[in-house]
Amino acid sequence: MIFSFWNAIRGPKLFRIFQNASTPGRNYESSILESGADRVISTIRFCWSLSYWTSPLLIGILYRRGHFTSEGIVNLGKFVMYVGVMYYCAILVRGVGRCLNPDYMIFSTILVNAQKDFNEVNRKLLAGFDYEFWACPVAWKWSDVNVGEAKKKKIQLSRKNDPPRSLFTIPSDILSYICANTFGRRMVYPGATALINTLVEGPLCQGRAKLVEERDGKRAKLLTEDGNEIDTMFIDRRREGIDTLVVTCEGNAGFYEIGAMATPLDLQYSVIGWNHPGFAGSTGIPFPEQEQSAIDTVIQYSIHVLGYKPKNIILYAWSIGGYTASWAAMNYPDIKFVLLDATFDEITPLAMAKMPDFAKSLVKKTVNRYLNLDIAGQLIKYQGPILLIRRSRDEMITTLDPTAIHTNRGNFLLTKLLQFRYPNLVDNFTLPILREWLSCDKEGQDLLWSRFDVDRTLCSVTMQSYMEQQDDKSFPVQIGEDLNDLEKTRMTLFLASSYMEDFNSTHCTPLPTLYFKHPWTGV
Template sequence: MVYTPNGLESTCNTVIKWMKFAWSLSYWTSPVLLPIMYRRGFFTREGAIYLIEYASIAGLVLCFSYWLRGLGRYNNPDYVAFVAILHNAQENFTLQNKALLSRYDFDFFAWPVEYSWAEGQRGDGSKPKIQVPKRTRSFADSFTRIPCDVISYIGAHTFGRRMVYPGATGLMNALVSPMLMEGRKKLVEERQGIRTKLLSEDLNEIDTMFVDRRHTSSINGQTLVVTSEGNAGFYEIGCACTPLEAGYSVLGWNHPGFAGSTGVPLPDSEQNAVDVVMQFAINKLGFQPDQIVLFAWSIGGYTATWAAMNYPDVKAVVLDATFDDLTPLAVAKMPESWQGLIRNTVRQYMHLNIAEQLCQYPGPILIIRRSKDEIITTKEPGHIGSNRGNDLLVKLLQHRYPKVVDESTLSTFRLWLELAREDQIQLMSQYDIDDDYCTSLFRSHIAEHSESYPMQIGDGMNVELKIQLTLFLASKYMDDFDATHCTPLPALYFRMPWKITF
């Protein structure tokens, strides 16, 4: 529904929006502003008085704007009707009341919670969470590192997490707010999307959007794709568009602190958020795990791989422009003298160990690498050999096929990863790789042993055959997309991963 504010409300909205934007901009530019203010004498007694006066005037203007906006809304019949519908929905959230409420787009904090983590298996304790074991330190080491840990804690919880997840900042949310509103409008009006608020275990409210294709003619509609966005991505305008274009049912959600979701995007809250999303998909929407595909872009690979580790029966995992571990990327982007501090900060408070989690998932996996990626490289932008997606693939295949991807094949494997697609094909031709023959070797091994990982195929094979199998596996597990990091992924690149069939 198109809501038209009256003149008073519209004017006050503009004032409030710009004052919030100015505050957020001042916060982010404070490292530059504070020295300038110091040089101009704002930290003297006279300067402090001036700042207090200025802040008091700004506060009064903001309060008065809120009061006038409320007065304008009180005299707007459309807003009064909306408040009545909202009140009824909060008192009794029936399907009819939800349908009426869904006609409006408003601040999501007022939307009633429809599903809580306590309603699922986590709530009754029947399904404990699976975690990758954390590295432990001795007491002496922990004691001597207290000063460094204190600095790391402060850094991680101030500017650190905002650098890793800029989508959770007020500045970013203010900038993209109009685009998000337009994106939600299209999802609801054109794709019949259903917006839902979930409550995670740490009491964060998670903003989700579900597009149901099960009752359409699409052959992919029976499969649900649960998407995980990047560090500045939102379901309204993010990677959810790709599986939607391919005809899948889609469940998108926003990270804690992004758009309508509350909280702070730290590893624990990220885990709790995707956990309640998965519980909602299974228990409320009615999809079985083997009908669910996990799809992630960039840093969303962390939540997708955590979900895959905890829900190992999901149909597949597709990772686009994703890396293996945050630490090498963080270290590469910072001054060399800061490396020790950065490494400690990330390991202690922002440890996004995507590769370790992915290795715990036993199902089909597809990794999509951006050949011109400028974000997840550790050397110059677009250097394909330093793309951390390469390391994600190497670690995965080393875990799954340790007898094939070993020291004898790793150098050739790394060479293949550094080549352009045409040169990769040429290298594979030099080793005379036959897809049918390689497939038959895996089928024979699985038939004689099992499909569980780590798979022991390769024991006793000569080096040339192991190289053939390594490059065969690499070509099956990874697709190249000739684009930069933020280019939308075309639907034709979204496919189900390779798996051995009988």
């Protein structure tokens, strides 16, 4: 009895009992004792997280109200003690409620057995429940294959924009660190905040239920190189003859349960989705280094455990997920192709556009040092096929309003990619024309094509003929050295339309299956 009560006290929240061959799926029904205590616990945790997030502002308010006197500190201490007592009493009451619920006690017994021995039998039994994922045993570790000489070497970009440090920069360095670790990273990745995780808990549970019960999804916890636990969901279509795996990378408030997985699943691909560090069932903080470790672990798991070859893996990312996708493409050059939807080139211009002028120097320093998401710099290191989806009414990655399509940072991502891959075509003459094309909607782009009499077939044949004559087909390629300005313009506009598709939509609309296709290969 004592052992069962202890397990109930420290056990995770149970959400759902999934359907099986004999019984339909159903949500877990908690008693009044358990549900009431859970509300108290959740409220206290949320308030603690919110106070931590707003700590710089909160400390200033407390100071102005005189709470940093001896009497004020004593009163604050008493308040914290009362809240602590309430918190632990609620945990005990919740434990009693769980012990009185047969569903929870069955789940608790299975969970304890799985934590002792995560064998195939216990794994299958535990997969019949949806619960707080922190309690789930680790299914696979990055270190299982990356040991000794077998450890994979990672490619990293040099941090050219990191401002120099000196004795005189110490005050701004400290302020920059505080900004990045309090509200800064939460503004960049709001999906890692307690507020968002609390608000989306219900939809995430519903999304997981659909993936498991309707699509036979397999959930697994992966341990990264830096010790984070990454929540993944895998849908296997190989029994239907689909040998291609799509690895999805979500946006800054996106989760695999309700995010980008839907589009490739509708196209009958095998798909593995994962949540950023700090999102839902994943632990950690979504700083760039931890993001890199997370996607690296997912790719390694896909290769070594799920059994997919890199040439059969597609990287599909939405919005800020382009950072992890481009990093993975840079480090796994043999993947099939990369598809980036509503993605930007780098985050610094977007961050500065949202901040007042007086804070821009601090914002630039903070982003470059702690949140430097250089998607373009990573993407140009990848030699394979790429398709970019630009949303022509995107309100998130434009530096002005959504109608100012010329400020869409997807334009800059395409421009940097073409400048690297085709330096003799995208030059000082053709670059203004390319920018004009990127400033137009679909109708305006068609008019520009007519103005320069672009022939898609002729351009394609020209590119194919050039590539066939080259022994080294890696980028950058030197095509364009013998072309006049008009021919370069035609080729530039052809390449722009080949690498980018326009989707007349805002930022958060699900991507239609029409746009999920194999990129132009250049041959």
